[in-house]
Each structure stands twice: as structure tokens, then as C-alpha cells.
Amino acid sequence: MKEIFSNKDTFKGAFIAALDHLFNKNIENASLYERYATLAHLLDKKLAEDYNKTTNYVKENNLKKTIYFSMEFLIGRLITSNLMNSGYAPIVQAAFNDFGYDLNEIEQVEADAGLGNGGLGRLAACFLDSAASVALPLYGNSLRYEKGFFVQKIENNKQVEYPDNWLNNPFIWEERKDAEAVYIPFYGYVEYTVLKNPVWVKAVPYDVKVVGANNEVVTHLRLWKAEPTSLHYNHDEWYLNMVSKINESLYPDDSKEAGKYLRLQQQYLFSAAGIKSAINEHKALGRSVKDLAKYYTFQINDTHPTLIIPELMRILMDEEHLGYDEAWQIVNETCAYTNHTILAEALEKWNVDIFRNLLPRIYEIVEEMNRRFVRMLQEKSYAENKINEMKLIGNNSVRMANICIYGSYSVNGVAALHTEILKNIELNDFYQLYPNKFNNKTNGITHRRWLLHINPELVKIIDKLIGTEWQKDLSLVKALENYATDTKVQKQIKSMKLAKKRALIQKIKEDTGVELNEKAIFDIQIKRLHEYKRQLLNVLNIIYVYLRLKSDKNFKKNFHAQNFIFGAKAAPSYVMAKDIIELINKVSHIINNDPETNDLLKVVFVSNYNVSYAEFLFPAADISEQISTASKEASGTGNMKFMLNGAVTVGTLDGANVEIAELAGMNNEIIFGLTAEEVTNIYKANNYNPRAIYEQDQRLQDVFAFIRTLGDNEHYFDNVLNNLLNKDYFLVLADFASYVEAQEKANKLYQDEQTWYKMSIMNIANAGFFSSDRTISQYNADIWHLKEIKF
Incomplete structure (x- = not known):
């Protein structure tokens, strides 16, 4: 098989033969699926050789x-990463060009x-x-x-x-x-x-x-x-x-x-x-x-x-x-x-009756584990209330996280802040008991998919400036810092962004019918729909901006056009999350159809957000929305993908945002809102009053009044509004004023191209730490101690 991918001509011959063998088709009359399946079969067969070689090496050594x-x-899509990682993409690309095939089109056949x-x-x-x-x-x-x-x-x-x-x-x-x-x-x-x-x-x-x-x-x-x-x-x-x-x-x-x-x-x-x-x-x-x-x-x-x-x-x-x-x-x-x-509330627990009925022997073992664990805590003179919180079975529930901590030799968090919160607050009792188990491994992303594959325009710019070694070792992208203030390079980054925006504009128009302004700021929030991720805070600000554009001529004159793009799925039974999706869509419908403002403001909710959609969204973004309630997001990895593709973070000091801001420089991100410590203190004091914030802020009153016009009656979105007024567990109203200010700052900064693209380049240059190659190497050095496969 090896020779099939050795050069363009041998691959072409093998592809023609396989197409005939598998589907009885020739180059001209093969469907897109048949082209894809033939390529995938050939590639998978070749990869089987390397798989067997790897398996044998691991076994023999x-x-x-x-x-x-x-x-x-x-x-x-595996066709994408398999072609790229195997190194055969250029040969296949050249062969398909000769056939008149579009490799991108063929790749998209795979679900x-x-x-x-x-x-x-x-x-x-x-x-x-x-x-x-x-x-x-x-x-x-x-x-x-x-x-x-x-x-x-x-x-x-x-x-x-x-x-x-x-x-x-x-x-x-x-x-x-x-x-x-x-x-x-x-x-x-x-x-x-x-x-x-x-x-x-x-x-x-x-x-x-x-x-x-x-x-x-x-x-x-x-x-x-x-x-x-x-x-x-x-x-x-x-x-x-x-x-x-x-x-x-x-x-x-x-x-x-x-x-x-x-x-x-x-x-x-x-x-x-x-x-x-x-x-x-x-x-x-x-x-x-x-x-x-x-x-x-x-x-x-x-x-x-x-x-x-x-x-x-x-x-x-x-x-x-x-x-x-x-x-x-x-x-x-x-x-x-x-x-x-x-x-x-997200730490998994199982009802004892369900657990015991489905897994009787496993439950018996967990009971014995729990008995021994409790006895150990008693011997260490732990107070009864502490033991009740820490034991493996309590309040008629089997506590999965407690079992994991007790039964494992390593317990790691996934961002520096997250690990500190686990050690000092959420899992402090366990940390006191097992201080040596706890360690941090900040998450990472594979730059092969999230830059090399999705953004060849940016790869080309970086290659020309600092060579190609960074493609193997992402930490070397740091050398790009030397060009942060180079106006020529800034212009290249701007034109890269424009190319990626145009590709996204076309996709969004095909999917939604909404046509976005390519000169606008592309402000993107893509992640699971959850209250703590605060898509709701984003939409409250959008409504505020819309109302202000309609009423404040001076604001309108100085406002740079902005496209707000959301992508998110809500769990099918998560009522509040689904209400927020409906709210975003109703708001977008009003705003996008208002001739007074729609040249300056557009809102799009892309449906069925997935990996393939993400490949369009990350490279096109100017602003990366990372606005979770501080202390609630363990890490995030979307924030890293945005950073690597030159977006500027508008975010709270939460999860890996903390490390992003430290590495790229606080002045190269737009940070707002309560800190993790302030959030924790608010919860401890238990005296947060969101209604008082609402009553003192005319902007919020106007935004809520607007939301009440969106449904079939003024109570249509009461589930959302009453939650904000009476509970607001994720402190949306507490951070509203600070977020509005951050958004205004971002809009102004974008209008100063030299400053903005300097910020953009500083983000790309400091994204090297967030390579999952680094994360995995740290897991291995500290936890797994695996030996390398060396052929």
C-alpha cells in the first residue's frame, strides 16, 4: 500500500482502480459520496499498516x-485530520486537481x-x-x-x-x-x-x-x-x-x-x-x-x-x-x-435505589469502600458534618466525584484558576486529606485542526515571517510577537480576516438567509447553551445597543457596524436554555429587519453548531465572547481556538481566560466583570439583590420592556425575566454595566486599526501554550509516565 501515496501518479492509478472495483464507476460519473468513500477506503487501508506497526511496537517493547x-x-470529520496528519493531503490535492475534483467538497460528504x-x-x-x-x-x-x-x-x-x-x-x-x-x-x-x-x-x-x-x-x-x-x-x-x-x-x-x-x-x-x-x-x-x-x-x-x-x-x-x-x-x-x-450541582450523583437495583454487586463494593473511608476519616478525628459531606454515599445518593477522588492517585483540574478553586473551595476537604493528589493540567487544543487545517491564509503569513518549524512545535509561534506593531503584517492579518469573513458570510446566507456586512466587527459566542455561560448577558447588551442606535444619533454616528453571531445547542430538557435560544432568535428577527439600524447591527443564531461549522466561525472572529460568571467555567477551549486565529477576548477572569490574559497581556484582551473571589463572596454573604440593580438602571428597565414586546403577550418571557429579577444565580445583572462598558471599549478599539491588529497578533503569538501537545506532555510527565513510540 505504501507506494499508492508515494506520488500523484501512483495515487491516481490506485484511485481509478479502486473506484471501479468498489462502485463500478469512472472519474467522470462517480458521485461525490463515491469519490469520498474511495478515498477513505484507500487511506484507511494504508493507515492499517501504520496501526499494525504501532501495535506491534507497543507490544514488543x-x-x-x-x-x-x-x-x-x-x-x-476524520477524512480531514487523517489526510493532514498522514502527510498525504498534498498528493491527494494534486491528483484531485487533475481529475477536476474539489477536495473540500469531497471532505464535506463525511458526516x-x-x-x-x-x-x-x-x-x-x-x-x-x-x-x-x-x-x-x-x-x-x-x-x-x-x-x-x-x-x-x-x-x-x-x-x-x-x-x-x-x-x-x-x-x-x-x-x-x-x-x-x-x-x-x-x-x-x-x-x-x-x-x-x-x-x-x-x-x-x-x-x-x-x-x-x-x-x-x-x-x-x-x-x-x-x-x-x-x-x-x-x-x-x-x-x-x-x-x-x-x-x-x-x-x-x-x-x-x-x-x-x-x-x-x-x-x-x-x-x-x-x-x-x-x-x-x-x-x-x-x-x-x-x-x-x-x-x-x-x-x-x-x-x-x-x-x-x-x-x-x-x-x-x-x-x-x-x-x-x-x-x-x-x-x-x-x-x-x-x-x-x-x-x-453538576457533580454527578446517583439515586441509591436505582444504583443498587441496576448494579447490585457494584453497589455492595461501593458500600464497603464507603465504610472503610468513613472509618479512616473518623480515625483522623474529622467532624461528623465533614464526614457527611465527604462520604461516598450520602443523602440517598452515590457520589461519583467523591469515589473518583478517593480511588485515584491523581486528581487534576483543567485551568490554573479552576484547580485553585477546587483545592481551596469546592473540594477543599479532600485537598486537606490528599494534598499530593491534586495538580493542574491546563487544557489545550490541536493546532493541526484548529489552525493548519482551517486557516491556511494565516498559516501562510506566519510561515513567511518565522519559517515553518512552529507547525511542529506551537510554542515557536511566539516569534510572531516581533511583528505585532508592523503595519504591513497588520494589513495581512486584516486581509486574512476578510477572506475568512467572506467564507462565513456565504455559509450563513445559505443557512439562514441573513446577509452580514463584511466590514463589520464579527463578535462570536459559540458554546453549549447554559445559564452560566451567559449568552443571556450578551443578548441583553445587544438589545441595549439596538435601542440606543434608534434613540441616540451621536452614538449611532460613532458606532462601528457589528455582527453578533451565536451557535449553541440546549439540552432537550433544559427549559431556561431553550427560552434563551428563542429570545435570541426573536431579537435577531426584529433587529435584522429594521431598516433604521440593520446596516450597523445584525444578529444571527446559526443552527446545529458542530465541529464543521466551528471551522468557519473561529477564523472569522474579531471578538471572542468568553463571558461566563467568574469561577463557573472550568477552562474552556473555544477561547483558545479564537485566540490562535487572532480574535480578541471580551471576557471575565474565568477558566483559561486568566492564563490567556496573562500570556498575551491584559492590555490585549478586554476583561470585565466580577472576579472569582468577588463571586464567591457574594454567594457567601447570601444578600445579592438583582431587583435593586434593575430598579437603579434605566438601561435594564428599557431592555426588559423591549423583551416584553417580543412574545404573544407581555408575560411570554417571564420565565427568563423573573429569574433575572428574583434569583439571577449567575449574576447577569451584576455584570451588565461592566459588560456594556467592555463592549463599548471593544467597538472603539476596533476603529483604531493599528491597536486592534497589534492585539490580534499578540494573541496569535501567545497561543503556543494552549497546544494540546503541551497538555498531553504534562499529563505524561506528571501522571502517566508513558514511554515514547520510537520507530
Whole structure:
């Protein structure tokens, strides 16, 4: 296979032959899908050689592995990253030019893999890419969802969810491994530690190749699919329905009990199957389970894979017949946990009855873990109220984060501020108990996708100025700082932005019918729709600007045209988030159709925001909206993608924004709002009065009055407005005045081109730290201790 991609002509010959063999078509009459599928088959076959070479190297050299367990891997289109990382993109591009094919058009045939939803999944995908690119034996482990999160459409201004049937066409990059299937038990009852009469489910792995950048290293992401098995005696309707549901979709609605059972089943299946698979491999290589920690780290990405800990205890005690203490030591030396949330209400808990009913033996083990943990705390003279907060089972709930901290040898946060908040506030009791477990690993992104692939215009500018070595080591982009005040370079950055804006304008017009002004500021907020991310604060300011443009001639005269762009999905059962989406869409409809202002102000909500849409949005942005309530966003990675593509952050000192502002310089970002410490003090004082802020600010009163005109009656958006007036947990009104000021500052600064593009260049030049290659290398140095794959 190697020679196929050695030059343009051999590839052309192979492509023509494969097209004929697979589809009985020639170059002229092949459909877009047939062209894509032929290319994908050829590439996947070639990558199989590198995969086998990598697998053999890891095995022959007895290398330790990290298995990265994550509920989500938002990998985007693999044709794109596989072509780029393998180094074959130029050869394919040249061949397709000869054929008269548009490679971009062909790439877009592939569906975005429906394996994730938001930042958690995108981060996990970046980590797979980076680990392979820095040649580490790290392997992903998740579920093979038949449907993605959902396809979002906006109908009558509201979010409507449609199934994301991403597997309608074959997923060419996966390989089913029947021989490595394992069997997972649910339900049943326990007699003397033995699980009796369980409901058995077969878990079959599908491996998807993960391609390192130009180093011939290919690892995999293992996705588990639940199937019926003859081990279970009765294949009735209930059983078949239960099995089919497990892989049906990511994050099923858990507002009812059936949904809660389903989510817990998903979590146990991919955790237990991943562990069993690793132990099977370990033993097949003639190793003792007592040496498991020498050969594996199980990285628990957020709390969804928590069940790794009691499941590993179960296998070591029940199947390998080790004593509790010996098993516990192995677990404690093998598992590591990444915390992704500061929101106490988001720390996962499971109702005891559901947990015990679905996983009786696992519950029994968690009970024993809890008994021993409580006894240890009592021996250390912990107060009763502290013990009640820290124990693994409390208030009729199994507490997943507490299990992770107790059962892991490493607990890491994902940004410097986030880790400090975990240590000093949210998880302080655990930090006092286990100070050496806690460490920080600031998130990162893969610059291969988020710059090299999506922004060749910027790559060209950087290459000309500082050479190409930075493409391998993003920290070298720092040399761009020397050109921050060079007006020639500033003009090049401006023209790069214009090219990316034009591409986005065209896409948005096709999708929404709204035509944006290319000379306007592109102000973009793209992320999950959640109250703490405060899309609501953004829209309140937009309404204020709109009303002021209509009433203040002087303001209108000095205002630079601004396009506000949103992309976000709300969880289907999250009523407030869906109300905010409807509000944004109603506001956009009024503003975009007002001839008095629509040359200066446009608002667009792009539907079904995903990785492929993001590839248009990040490079076109002038302003990156990172406006979460300080102390609530663990890190963020969108902020890093914007920065790398030359956007300026308008944001709070939250998550990785803190490090972005420190690295690029506080004067090169527009920071506003309450600090994390101030937010914490407001919560502690418990005397926040949003209504008083509203009553003292005419601007807010005008904005609220406008919102009351948008629905069928003045109470239409009462859910949103009353929440702001009476509760406002995320301090939207508290930060409103400061945000308005920040937006005015940004609008003025943009009008001073030299200052603005200096800020833009300083952001690009200081984005090197946010490479996921750096993050992964730090995980490895401090937590995993893997050896490099060296061919």
C-alpha cells in the first residue's frame, strides 16, 4: 500500500482502480459520496499498516498504556485530520486537481461523527490527536452512539431536535473486533458476594484509527456497542428493547426514572468493557494482574467513567481472588481523575435505589469502600458534618466525584484558576486529606485542526515571517510577537480576516438567509447553551445597543457596524436554555429587519453548531465572547481556538481566560466583570439583590420592556425575566454595566486599526501554550509516565 501515496501518479492509478472495483464507476460519473468513500477506503487501508506497526511496537517493547475513558469524543470529520496528519493531503490535492475534483467538497460528504456534544468531547478528541502526534501509547474508550446528540433546527424561533443519524452511511474508519467482545451483567441479586441471575449484554468493540502527525504512529479510539447475547436466556421484547437503547443516543433524557437507568447503564457498559478488555490484553501477554499499574493508567475524564473504580475492585476480588487491601492498592495506583466542573450541582450523583437495583454487586463494593473511608476519616478525628459531606454515599445518593477522588492517585483540574478553586473551595476537604493528589493540567487544543487545517491564509503569513518549524512545535509561534506593531503584517492579518469573513458570510446566507456586512466587527459566542455561560448577558447588551442606535444619533454616528453571531445547542430538557435560544432568535428577527439600524447591527443564531461549522466561525472572529460568571467555567477551549486565529477576548477572569490574559497581556484582551473571589463572596454573604440593580438602571428597565414586546403577550418571557429579577444565580445583572462598558471599549478599539491588529497578533503569538501537545506532555510527565513510540 505504501507506494499508492508515494506520488500523484501512483495515487491516481490506485484511485481509478479502486473506484471501479468498489462502485463500478469512472472519474467522470462517480458521485461525490463515491469519490469520498474511495478515498477513505484507500487511506484507511494504508493507515492499517501504520496501526499494525504501532501495535506491534507497543507490544514488543512492553510499553505502558493510558486508556482515556470519556463519555464523548467529538472528533469531527476524520477524512480531514487523517489526510493532514498522514502527510498525504498534498498528493491527494494534486491528483484531485487533475481529475477536476474539489477536495473540500469531497471532505464535506463525511458526516460529523455523533460521538460528542461540547467542550468535553472536543478536548478528548484533541488529546487523542496530540498523544499520537507526540508518539505516546494512549487509547480512547467510549460508546458507539447510533445517533449523535441531536440535529438542531430553529422553527418558529425555537430549538427543535431531530435525530442525528450520523451512521446512515457506513463509517469507513471503524473496524469491528468480534473476537474481543466482552459480557456485561446488569440487575440480578447478590449472595455471598456472587452476582446471581444477572441480565447479560454483549459489548462489541469497534476501533477507529487515530493518526499521529507525520510520524507513522496510529493508535485507536475504541467504541463499544451493546448487543443481545445467548448468555441471557430470555430474548423477550423488554430485553431486546433494553439492549437497543444503550447505544441509541448520547445523554438520553434523564428527567424520568427510565432515562436515569439508561444513563447509568451506558456508563457501566463502556467503563466495565474497557477495563475487562485491558485486563484480557494484560493477561494474554503473560502478565500478572498484580502488575496492572505498571502497564496501565485508566484516566477518568469527568465523572461518567467513575464505575471503573468499583468495577476494577470487583474483577480483582471476585475473578482474580485478591484480598480487598491488595485490590484497593492496585486500583489506587492505576486510576487517575480529571475534574471538569466547579458547579457543585453538576457533580454527578446517583439515586441509591436505582444504583443498587441496576448494579447490585457494584453497589455492595461501593458500600464497603464507603465504610472503610468513613472509618479512616473518623480515625483522623474529622467532624461528623465533614464526614457527611465527604462520604461516598450520602443523602440517598452515590457520589461519583467523591469515589473518583478517593480511588485515584491523581486528581487534576483543567485551568490554573479552576484547580485553585477546587483545592481551596469546592473540594477543599479532600485537598486537606490528599494534598499530593491534586495538580493542574491546563487544557489545550490541536493546532493541526484548529489552525493548519482551517486557516491556511494565516498559516501562510506566519510561515513567511518565522519559517515553518512552529507547525511542529506551537510554542515557536511566539516569534510572531516581533511583528505585532508592523503595519504591513497588520494589513495581512486584516486581509486574512476578510477572506475568512467572506467564507462565513456565504455559509450563513445559505443557512439562514441573513446577509452580514463584511466590514463589520464579527463578535462570536459559540458554546453549549447554559445559564452560566451567559449568552443571556450578551443578548441583553445587544438589545441595549439596538435601542440606543434608534434613540441616540451621536452614538449611532460613532458606532462601528457589528455582527453578533451565536451557535449553541440546549439540552432537550433544559427549559431556561431553550427560552434563551428563542429570545435570541426573536431579537435577531426584529433587529435584522429594521431598516433604521440593520446596516450597523445584525444578529444571527446559526443552527446545529458542530465541529464543521466551528471551522468557519473561529477564523472569522474579531471578538471572542468568553463571558461566563467568574469561577463557573472550568477552562474552556473555544477561547483558545479564537485566540490562535487572532480574535480578541471580551471576557471575565474565568477558566483559561486568566492564563490567556496573562500570556498575551491584559492590555490585549478586554476583561470585565466580577472576579472569582468577588463571586464567591457574594454567594457567601447570601444578600445579592438583582431587583435593586434593575430598579437603579434605566438601561435594564428599557431592555426588559423591549423583551416584553417580543412574545404573544407581555408575560411570554417571564420565565427568563423573573429569574433575572428574583434569583439571577449567575449574576447577569451584576455584570451588565461592566459588560456594556467592555463592549463599548471593544467597538472603539476596533476603529483604531493599528491597536486592534497589534492585539490580534499578540494573541496569535501567545497561543503556543494552549497546544494540546503541551497538555498531553504534562499529563505524561506528571501522571502517566508513558514511554515514547520510537520507530
